[in-house]
Amino acid sequence: MGEIMFLAHRIPFPPDRGDKIRSHHVLKGLARLAPVHVASFADDEQDYRFESDLAALAKSYRLVDRRKPLPLAGIEALASARPLSLTAFHDRRLQRYVREVLSRHPVDVIYVFSGQMAQYVPAGFRGRVVADLVDVDSAKFAAYAAKSTGFRAWMERREGRLMRAVEARIVGSSDVTLLISEAEVRLLRSRLSDTAASASKICAMGNGIDSAGFDPVRVSPEPRMLEKRAPRLIFTGQMDYAPNVEAVTRAMDRIMPLVRKFCPDATLHVVGRNPPPSLQARSGRDGIEVWGRVEDIRPWLSAADIALVPLELARGVQNKVLEAMAMQLPVVLSPEAATGIDACDGRDFLVAGSDADLADAVISLVRDPKREKRVASAARDWIVAHAGWDTALAKLPDYLGFGGRSLSDAA
Template structure:
């Protein structure tokens, strides 16, 4: 066999400007250095479609399909077919035809699937190696949504969690290796399989890395708009149409910031990220809250901040927003959920708090002691520079894929 790879991804790995795309971007680049890669993927919008030339320059062939199916239509089809909404939303005859054609060439002996939505494109007849990157346990996330949801939304999320759990088990049984983003997430995934599958499935962690040369406080200048705001300045950054991020931003603005401002009246909170919903935008300019929406370069906003506040309640996998802040030598106050999978330790590389009061107190303590806050930030940067480069975290991939000899031929 020639050792070529088919890479299936639910979003085009360009540009690497959100958590899942950052991971898929670096994995795809790593795979392309090992062997020729064929890519089947989706675009969410025209900005994604504009990145097609970057994708084409990296891979041997590709198929990029823009998703246009409304979520409500995917939901109706999913209910009628008994499938998860997550799968029907990513069904494409065009992508299926491309996958069949690439596999029919006989050049591909490995499929790397990124995210559970893409398992539907792996033919049952494919006899090669399958490496499935679930990233995190999606079924558990929807179960958590259902626990706090109300009305029809609660039923929808509970149904999605149940059906995705069955799909995750099916795909784990189908794959040679199942990957999760942290040891904790891998343990959770394994524990949710029935005992027979636990005994036979190879479930491992493949951690996220960070480009510490790019995320370097010395490599960028602070965002002028943020510097015009009073300080100390706190930042929460992330994709702001993602429900856990929205909940965390609202928590920071409405529960935690008022307690901080009671002690430090000039403190301001800066929320940066694409597509903030109306209830979040409504807070802009009030009580020290600034909602900036999409920003051109998040590094400029991180370097302008005095502290990153990450009060996530639901946090699956490793949070890139935490790694980026740490790499920028920014002191980070976060929940235990947001710290999961990072490594490091409370008080040495970040500060942990569970309740609103604890998060506010840890933030006030750091802002009141600039010397210790600066040391915490430097410790955080040293931690990610020394142990969390992408080259280091992705080094096990070649052996997992059985590409040792193929990689040598490709490199030659």
């Protein structure tokens, strides 16, 4: 067994957002199996605070700032007939680093995390390629386009069409293609030709959760949130991500007014980095609190009474749901947010589709504190039993071609 090259579109530290949580734990798993060389981007100066963590885990690494402005990446994409997703993450510094590592080290496997990074796999590489697409980006852009208008809708349709072709090429050139759930596997196969879909190895590798770290017994509630009126509902996530903004807007405009008819003191707490001005302007009114970026999400979850996750567009497995369940918080969520989580509706969480049904589910928990406690306890029990990272990554050695190895043996 040789060494591994890990290509990630964001530094896998800290594990504080969906993609970085997955890449963080995958990287740790890879490092337990073989020496790993990491090529990755930093989004901002805060990311460089964690460079020492990356250095401690990797045999070598190259971390570069993603400094290309989005308008410039868009112009390059239009001029080159390439997807914006690729031009935005194209960097000659990373290209050089990958070439140098492959020329000097016995790299047998390249692990591609996210489709944007497949462009760094050299055409002549003779080792094994594992492409972790996480979810089907082309379908996501098509869904965005359906909800947009004008030039933005045209660009998103274009991105979806071009990324569909990119995904087909990635599948064709990879030994294994991974997605986050069986639903995403089926979706990707449906978007490939019959020949490609049947000839390719496409597998689901789900997300996990650190149930020991996300343990309510170990966490003190955030005092600033405890000062607000109860019941306290919470939504967490990257708040410059369009589906999260859409979900929170839905909660503010359509769900919370129904909840507050029954519970006038109910408050909604939006916790996550980079909330847009449209959300910030709502903070402090009608029971809404927008907190922005926090260092640790766990105290905020600990201070909440119910997690509300009314996503209308969701791909893969929602880490925000797993985290809330691990923190023994009852979760009310849409069917889209429940995708890929094989917990039991009505026991481990409450799934509802319409605004009225989501509000009714919240109200049912408030009315019945004993039921609220039962759902919260069942959520935590399900996470501990089914959602650990060792379980999620159990087949990782096989995907890498490291037959006969296991992460537990390598620990």
